[in-house]
Amino acid sequence: MASYNVAVVGATGAVGQMMCRVLEERNFPVKTLRPLASKRSYGKKITFKDSEYEVEVLTDDSFKNIDIALFSAGSDTSLKYAPKAVASGATVIDNSSAFRMDPGVPLVVPEINKSAISSHKGIIANPNCSTIQMVLALKPLDDAYKLKRIVVSTYQAVSGTGKTAIEELLNQSKAALKGEPTVSAVYPHQIAFNVLPHIDVFESDGGTKEEKKMVMETRKIMDLPDLAITATAVRVPVINCHS
Ligand SMILES: NC(=O)c1ccc[n+]([C@@H]2O[C@H](COP(=O)([O-])OP(=O)(O)OC[C@H]3O[C@@H](n4cnc5c(N)ncnc54)[C@H](OP(=O)(O)O)[C@@H]3O)[C@@H](O)[C@H]2O)c1
CATH class of the missing domain: 3.30.360.10 (Dihydrodipicolinate Reductase; domain 2)
Known part of the structure; x- marks a missing residue:
């Protein structure tokens, strides 16, 4: 089965922590996890599938070798770093409102419009809760x-x-x-x-x-x-x- 290198931007936040938990609960095929956050979280660790991961500070180089980047660190962070993640070859799933109304970005609830995913050009937006x-x-x-x-x-x-x-x-x-x-x-x-x-x-x-x-x-x-x-x-x- 294919497995993926996954980055979670905002991994120390309320949503980011839940994203990591759900990846684990659903046994999503994660090859490596890269938890990313701000300088405030420098040195913090998170536990994922019984292993400890050091939280890395988000930089322009954070997305090297990443397949899927889950963004949940506010719109400003998404606007700045999601295009960099795409340029590195990652597919971004963005939980902020940054790209939701962009006509070139699919806004997807899988149970409703999963076919829209196929039109993505690197970023898929997740709607308001x-x-x-x-x-x-x-x-x-x-x-x-x-x-x-x-x-x-x-x-x-x-x-x-x-x-x-x-x-x-x-x-x-x-x-x-x-x-x-x-x-x-x-x-x-x-x-x-x-x-x-x-x-x-x-x-x-x-x-x-x-x-x-x-x-x-x-x-x-x-x-x-x-x-x-x-x-x-x-x-x-x-x-x-x-x-
Ligand atoms: N779609 C939805 O249903 C839904 C629901 C709730 C929230 N959201 C969106 O999700 C995002 C996060 O919400 P939250 O509730 O998890 O907020 P939160 O608990 O305040 O967490 C924010 C996260 O973003 C990180 N962060 C903030 N500024 C950053 C920066 N400049 N560079 C790197 N990381 C940065 C924080 O890192 P530190 O810990 O280092 O500060 C933290 O991990 C927001 O965009 C919010 O609007 C969406």
Whole structure:
């Protein structure tokens, strides 16, 4: 069976750690694993299939001999390094929003549009988490009845913002329960014992970029460019589980 040299960019993050776990759980044929992160993670180690791997600092040369590069270190990192990975011969699967709406990049949920993968030119984009969950439920309905309009509200866990947001929720919750003042650094307001109808940045129409992503990405994945969609995205004080 073929096996692959796999790089995980952002391997120390909330998503990157889960990517490594899923590669292991599914027994994906990994020949070598190259965990990559920022200088902050210099010297850190991760365990994968009973072996320890040193986390390497991401550089222009990180993708030598890599077949598959899983990116999950934010859009700026993807924009800068995904083209370098492709130039080195790797296929990039990008979990950030950097390339999702690029007409030359397939945006894929395998259960919905896996045939789009064959058109890739080195980068395959992975959609927003809430969009994935929604289109999985809606595709069979569209096949059977044709969708006219989507009105969706999402309630999203802090894990979607990353490991620092999980720490912020825990620290604020402890402080609030002791009656002490809370500190907000990741979110603009306290998230513990609160809900924030604000995910990603605000757009000029008063909605948020998260809500716009759900609209635009759904249309692209389902190949329904004129589908009417209205989305509301709310951050809620739980660690895991978007709804
Ligand atoms: N598609 C989806 O469903 C979905 C869901 C959640 C998140 N995301 C996306 O996934 C990405 C990561 O999210 P997360 O929740 O895992 O965030 P996180 O917990 O904050 O982790 C960020 C990771 O990126 C690394 N990183 C940050 N800046 C870097 C740089 N300049 N060079 C190299 N590595 C760098 C960090 O390394 P250090 O540890 O060294 O800082 C860390 O490994 C984001 O783009 C986010 O929008 C997508």
